[in-house]
Structure formats: structure tokens, C-alpha cells
Amino acid sequence: xxxxxxxxxxxxxxxxxxxxxxxxxxxxxxxxxxxxxxxxxxxxxxxxxxxxxxxxxxxxxxxxxxxxxx
Amino acid sequence: xxxxxxxxxxxxxxxxxxxxxxxxxxxxxxxxxxxxxxxxxxxxxxxxxxxxxxxxxxxxxxxxxxxxxxxxxxxxxxxxxxxxxxxxxxxxxxxxxxxxxxxxxxxxxxxxxxxxxxxxxxxxxxxxxxxxxxxxxxxxxxxxxxxxxxxxxxxxxxxxxxxxxxxxxxxxx
Numbered sequence: 001x002x003x004x005x006x007x008x009x010x011x012x013x014x015x016x017x018x019x020x021x022x023x024x025x026x027x028x029x030x031x032x033x034x035x036x037x038x039x040x041x042x043x044x045x046x047x048x049x050x051x052x053x054x055x056x057x058x059x060x061x062x063x064x065x066x067x068x069x070x
Numbered sequence: 071x072x073x074x075x076x077x078x079x080x081x082x083x084x085x086x087x088x089x090x091x092x093x094x095x096x097x098x099x100x101x102x103x104x105x106x107x108x109x110x111x112x113x114x115x116x117x118x119x120x121x122x123x124x125x126x127x128x129x130x131x132x133x134x135x136x137x138x139x140x141x142x143x144x145x146x147x148x149x150x151x152x153x154x155x156x157x158x159x160x161x162x163x164x165x166x167x168x169x170x171x172x173x174x175x176x177x178x179x180x181x182x183x184x185x186x187x188x189x190x191x192x193x194x195x196x197x198x199x200x201x202x203x204x205x206x207x208x209x210x211x212x213x214x215x216x217x218x219x220x221x222x223x224x225x226x227x228x229x230x231x232x233x234x235x236x237x238x239x240x241x242x243x
Binding site for chain 1: 074084085087088090091094095099100101102103104105106107108109110111113115148150183184189190191
């Protein structure tokens with residue numbers, strides 16, 4: 001089943017980069033502040049905010065997570 | 071305009087979705103919750119007057135939850151080619167030239183992650199040393215050393231009074 005699309009386009013773009021790099025992006029389970037969870041063969045998944053303070057910086061954080069874990 | 075300071079807080083337990091929500095509400099909506107080298111971590115990009123202000127405010131927000139401890143700060147900043155251009159005050163083309171120069175004659179440092187991909191990342195410390203900005207790097211390293219020594223002492227002390235007393239005993243001349 002397809003995951004949801006992130007409302008911020010710069011974050012959606014980097015979620016696709018995570019998938020291209022072989023990580024798994026799932027919808028978050030609850031109804032809190034995270035929309036997605038980036039996992040894969042990782043002990044600690046990355047939790048993607050729905051409304052980060054700064055979307056551009058959050059996209060950079062996700063990109064750093066991808067580089068550190070692939 | 072305030073500078074944005076980038077650093078990583080390593081914490082003492084894995085962060086689930088509910089804990090992540092608590093962190094968001096404590097003010098860490100400028101952090102990426104994940105892990106670094108197998109340890110749970112918060113990757114923070116924070117606007118503040120100084121690096122120390124940025125770290126102190128983030129550590130206090132984590133500790134305000136009451137169930138999560140910061141073990142240490144990892145100041146290993148990862149930067150992209152665009153970040154390097156912005157920080158060095160050069161064009162992206164100029165940075166590209168440093169990176170791509172044949173035979174490595176520029177001596178530009180190798181990327182820390184993602185070498186050979188479209189968007190590699192460098193350690194800012196490596197790049198800053200290459201740029202000759204040694205003072206900035208050593209001051210930041212010194213601040214991180216002091217923060218980490220204090221965080222370690224905090225974990226060992228029973229309370230603030232003991233921490234203060236021990237510090238006075240050892241530092242007094």
C-alpha cells in the first residue's frame with residue numbers, strides 16, 4: 001500500500017531520495033506530530049515532522065540521516 | 071539575523087513516537103529525531119546568538135521531559151556543497167572547482183559520506199581547516215569538550231549541590 005505524500009514538497013522530495021537509497025518510508029501510526037517513519041536496517045528510525053519549524057532544515061536533517069545510514 | 075547552529079545530542083534511550091511528540095512540544099520542532107552510529111540522537115539546527123546558547127537551550131528542553139538524559143553533544147557538522155559555498159562566501163561553481171580539480175591538486179578534503187553520489191556530505195571541521203578557519207573550529211571543539219565534561223559530571227553527581235561542590239574543590243587554587 002502506498003504511503004501518504006508529505007504536505008511540504010521539499011520534504012516529500014527527500015523522502016523519495018530515502019526510498020531510492022533503499023530505506024523504508026512508512027506512515028506514522030499515531031495522530032501526533034510525525035507523519036512518516038524512515039526505517040530499514042536501522043536501530044533508530046527517523047521520525048519526520050508534519051510541521052517542522054523550518055522545512056528546508058528538516059529536509060537537510062533527513063538527507064544527513066540517509067547519508068549516515070546507507 | 072541569528073546564526074543557525076548545527077549539532078547532535080546523543081540521548082540515553084530509544085525514542086518512540088510518543089516521546090518524539092513530547093520533544094516536539096518541548097520546542098524541539100527544529101530537530102530530526104533518529105540515530106547516529108547506532109545510538110539514539112537528535113540532530114538539531116537551531117537559531118541562537120551563540121553555539122553555546124543553542125546547545126544549552128536544546129539540552130534543557132530534552133531534560134524538561136524528566137525521563138530522557140543527554141549523554142553528550144556530537145559537533146560533527148555535515149555540510150553539502152551548497153552549504154560550503156554559503157559558509158565560505160563563494161559561488162557554488164567556485165566550490166565545485168575546488169572539489170573537482172584534477173589529481174586532487176587543491177587538496178580539498180574527501181567527503182565523509184556519499185562519495186561518488188550526487189549529493190555527498192563533508193565534515194565542516196575538515197573543510198574549515200582547509201579554508202584556514204582554524205580558530206573557529208578549535209573554539210567550537212573547546213566548547214563541546216566543556217559541555218560534554220559537564221554533562222558527564224551531571225550524570226555521576228547525586229544533585230546540583232554535589233556537582234557545584236566538586237567543581238569548587240577541584241578548581242580552587
